[in-house]
Amino acid sequence: xxxxxxxxxxxxxxxxxxxxxxxxxxxxxxxxxxxxxxxxxxxxxxxxxxxxxxxxxxxxxxxxxxxxxxxxxxxxxxxxxxxxxxxxxxxxxxxxxxxxxxxxxxxxxxxxxxxxxxxxxxxxxxxxxxxxxxxxxxxxxxxxxxxxxxxxxxxxxxxxxxxxxxxxxxxxxxxxxxxxxxxxxxxxxxxxxxxxxxxxxxxxxxxxxxxxxxxxxxxxxxxxxxxxxxxxxxxxxxxxxxxxxxxxxxxxxxxxxxxxxxxxxxxxxxxxxxxxxxxxxxxxxxxxxxxxxxxxxxxxxxxxxxxxxxxxxxxxxxxxx
Numbered sequence: 001x002x003x004x005x006x007x008x009x010x011x012x013x014x015x016x017x018x019x020x021x022x023x024x025x026x027x028x029x030x031x032x033x034x035x036x037x038x039x040x041x042x043x044x045x046x047x048x049x050x051x052x053x054x055x056x057x058x059x060x061x062x063x064x065x066x067x068x069x070x071x072x073x074x075x076x077x078x079x080x081x082x083x084x085x086x087x088x089x090x091x092x093x094x095x096x097x098x099x100x101x102x103x104x105x106x107x108x109x110x111x112x113x114x115x116x117x118x119x120x121x122x123x124x125x126x127x128x129x130x131x132x133x134x135x136x137x138x139x140x141x142x143x144x145x146x147x148x149x150x151x152x153x154x155x156x157x158x159x160x161x162x163x164x165x166x167x168x169x170x171x172x173x174x175x176x177x178x179x180x181x182x183x184x185x186x187x188x189x190x191x192x193x194x195x196x197x198x199x200x201x202x203x204x205x206x207x208x209x210x211x212x213x214x215x216x217x218x219x220x221x222x223x224x225x226x227x228x229x230x231x232x233x234x235x236x237x238x239x240x241x242x243x244x245x246x247x248x249x250x251x252x253x254x255x256x257x258x259x260x261x262x263x264x265x266x267x268x269x270x271x272x273x274x275x276x277x278x279x280x281x282x283x284x285x286x287x288x289x290x291x292x293x294x295x296x297x298x299x300x301x302x303x304x305x306x307x308x309x310x311x312x313x314x315x316x317x318x319x320x321x
């Protein structure tokens with residue numbers, strides 16, 4: 001199934017979520033409205049809220065709280081983007097100027113805080129303690145992931161294990177929370193572990209491909225500057241692969257790039273990455289994660305929704321942006 005076909009399955013839910021997002025963004029503080037609408041409407045994939053909707057329906061949920069939680073997940077994700085762009089000093093996201101580039105760091109951080117607090121205001125509405133437990137833990141783990149990534153920056157000795165831990169905390173955890181909402185809302189606790197595993201592995205696959213695309217995609221297609229991760233000294237899997245398997249001269253260039261020289265060595269690093277097998281290796285690891293995601297929900301009854309979830313796992317690794 002294509003992404004358009006997947007969205008068509010739950011088009012009414014998606015429209016309801018879009019309206020909820022607009023309604024709940026509203027504030028009598030004009031700058032919050034401006035920045036909130038700017039980043040929410042800047043062309044993101046909305047993959048995480050889509051997962052909430054699909055998983056809830058796949059679990060047989062018939063209410064509307066999944067729409068509310070899809071909006072909550074999108075607000076949390078958007079808040080992390082606003083904060084990330086300040087921390088990373090990014091100037092481009094999704095092909096547009098970042099909010100911090102337009103309005104400055106202080107405004108971006110504070111509006112990110114608003115989106116976080118608004119999401120917690122919304123997530124109490126279903127009056128479900130399990131939802132609050134999962135979502136509050138997830139936001140805490142995401143924050144820990146951000147700090148772990150900061151500790152790894154400019155550290156050329158970062159291991160695959162440390163890198164995967166950052167991926168789990170920083171990216172996959174919100175995927176987990178999104179997919180876990182389905183069985184929670186449908187009151188089917190026996191399905192929670194399967195959907196948690198699906199979200200965890202899907203999120204890992206998604207981030208691994210993002211890290212590979214940083215060295216192989218077109219900047220306009222990717223929607224951000226090529227080499228952003230390198231500029232920030234992030235030791236992602238393609239770089240770690242070369243450090244473990246490359247020639248000594250290649251390892252030296254990668255190490256220098258991570259530790260201090262960053263974007264100045266982008267051309268050399270990109271050539272090494274593309275010729276070393278690092279991208280292929282990263283794609284293979286991502287494919288393994290996608291297969292684990294599909295295995296996690298294999299026991300679900302056959303349906304269009306199950307097919308859609310399988311297709312999302314495949315789309316996560318077979319994309320160019």
